[in-house]
Amino acid sequence: MKKNSYPKPMLTPGEVAKRSGVAVSALHFYESKGLITSTRNAGNQRRYNRDVLRRVAIIKIAQRIGIPLSTVSENLAHMPGDKRISTKAWEALTEQWRQELTRRIETLTHLRDDLDGCIGCGCLSMRDCPLRNPGDKLAQEGTGAILLDPHRDEE
DSSP: OOOOOSSSSOOHHHHHHHHHHHOOOHHHHHHTSSOOEEEEOSSOOOOEEEEEEHHHHHHHHHTTTOHHHHHHHHHHHTTTTTTOHHHHHHHHHHHHHHHHHHHHHHHHHHHHHHHHTTTTOOOOTTTTTTTSSSGGGGGGGGGOOGGTTTTTTGG
């Protein structure tokens, strides 16, 4: 029988990796970006507070829904790294992400709908192409396939 049945307060990188489902190298990367923090023991080995498991789970959720790590870093910077995230903080965070996802869905829906006008053409330079040449802005630069001109940026 074990002496102490309480959870360990500090975890090794391997333990965090196993519990969270991310590689140790990902933990080091997250730490280098300020997403998570660790301490060092007397032997100069990394140790993570148990609450890092929750932060890693949040990072994984954010990545799965396409939230950039820079945004996640900004969001987590306002939350304590060594404590659980409160319900109120989680609700505020997910509301921000929900708004971002809604904006992206709207943008993708518009792009999908505008794409219908380009099917069959393939050139993406026709006068009314809403994707590549909105408002026929390229007409001011000349005629022909302007976007394919390799010297266009030199002018």
